[in-house]
Amino acid sequence: MGPRCFYVYILASRIGGTLYVGVTNDLLRRLAEHKSKIAESFTKTYGVDRLVYFECFDDIEQAIHREKRLKKWERLWKVQLIEKDNPNWDDLYPGVAGR
Template sequence: MYYVYILASRRNGTLYVGVTNDVSRRTFEHRQGIGSAFTRRYGVALLVQMEPYESIAAAIAREKQLKGWNRAWKIRLIERDNPDWDDLYERLNG
């Protein structure tokens, strides 16, 4: 399984879109400042959106699509499924 995920620095804060085969591990890495200078620089570590995909090709296509979206569309996507901007990482590892 592959995941497209969105991290945020805070509600309506800086956003980051990524793809991984292990969303729990990758989010942990972001929180530790590993692997992404952008997320480290801007403190982007709250997992606020994730979507599962069966194939890496589909996940990468979706990641590219989301990266092309404007900020308002990304915020609407987050708030559709996670209106309170809860940290979904806690649900994965709680």
């Protein structure tokens, strides 16, 4: 994780399940929020807490632009993006968190 990094990420409920696209400046904190399910939210309602894809940007505007573009993508394109580097839809959180 870089010192000034803005993250665009995709969460999934399971392999082939519900997807969520988000952006944050603190990936570990944001993932912990999704996993704890404290707040009433889309990710809590649908059990979406598996980090399956993320990108890092130096500029917040670029990250926001990418997030908005991904949200407009067809589901098939998002699945292909995930499976290019993560064909088993493994939860990347342990690796990111250093666990």
